[in-house]
Amino acid sequence: MKELILNGLRSATDLLLPRLCIVCGCRLLRHESHICLSCLMDMPLTHFQDMSHNPMADRFNEMIEKGLEDGGERYAYATALFFYHNEARYRHIPYQIKYHGNTEAGAFFGKMLGQKMAAGALWSDIDMIIPVPLHWAREWNRGYNQAEVIAAAIASETRVPLRTDILKRRRRTRTQTRLDIEGKARNVAGAFSVSDDAAVIFRGGGNVRHILLVDDVFTTGSTLTACFTALRTVFPPCVRISVATLGFVGGA
Numbered sequence: 001m002k003e004l005i006l007n008g009l010r011s012a013t014d015l016l017l018p019r020l021c022i023v024c025g026c027r028l029l030r031h032e033s034h035i036c037l038s039c040l041m042d043m044p045l046t047h048f049q050d051m052s053h054n055p056m057a058d059r060f061n062e063m064i065e066k067g068l069e070d071g072g073e074r075y076a077y078a079t080a081l082f083f084y085h086n087e088a089r090y091r092h093i094p095y096q097i098k099y100h101g102n103t104e105a106g107a108f109f110g111k112m113l114g115q116k117m118a119a120g121a122l123w124s125d126i127d128m129i130i131p132v133p134l135h136w137a138r139e140w141n142r143g144y145n146q147a148e149v150i151a152a153a154i155a156s157e158t159r160v161p162l163r164t165d166i167l168k169r170r171r172r173t174r175t176q177t178r179l180d181i182e183g184k185a186r187n188v189a190g191a192f193s194v195s196d197d198a199a200v201i202f203r204g205g206g207n208v209r210h211i212l213l214v215d216d217v218f219t220t221g222s223t224l225t226a227c228f229t230a231l232r233t234v235f236p237p238c239v240r241i242s243v244a245t246l247g248f249v250g251g252a
């Protein structure tokens with residue numbers, strides 16, 4: 001009965017305020033949320049969550065190795081939910097989450113990624129999930145941090161603590177969209193630091209084995225590399241620092 005009433009209410013609100021597919025813009029059916037079945041079936045999934053080596057992990061490891069002189073660095077794992085192309089309709093997913101306040105979609109697609117990770121062996125030893133922090137002024141303007149929305153959904157699926165108290169954004173950076181690879185790296189280098197409290201607690205690594213950094217989209221990897229570098233000032237190379245995002249720019 002309750003189900004019937006809820007469905008009836010949903011149909012009524014759908015008439016007044018139709019819910020649309022985030023990808024193609026078509027009207028969603030009653031049982032669909034955020035994305036229509038056809039766009040869901042065609043979603044260009046990466047399946048990276050089950051591959052310890054993949055193009056995203058290789059690109060990220062190449063970036064982080066530039067700033068390190070080895071020292072027993074553990075290979076970072078990397079995964080994304082789907083391939084992101086500027087011209088493809090799936091770009092609407094991170095765009096809606098970041099610029100249109102669609103945090104429900106952030107939680108929905110974050111959960112989808114989290115479920116895949118929870119089912120995979122690579123991520124079973126993660127101790128904490130850290131979202132890429134926004135500068136406080138930008139977060140205050142936007143009302144939320146899109147990376148944190150996605151990270152929270154992954155944390156709930158994998159049952160790993162979400163930690164927003166460890167990594168801080170020290171300064172505001174320019175928007176990255178119009179910068180080239182070198183420009184992006186210069187723009188965010190040194191923008192992050194580990195909070196004083198966390199530095200004291202985790203100096204030497206504590207009992208941490210594996211940290212997961214989360215962002216919305218992986219483009220050149222410069223933002224995640226800057227976060228990685230900040231975490232490495234506290235966590236020794238034996239602590240693996242991996243990354244997960246919704247979109248990965250490049251590949252198939």
Ligand SMILES: [Zn+2]
Binds near residue numbers: 021035036
């Ligand atoms: Zn659709």
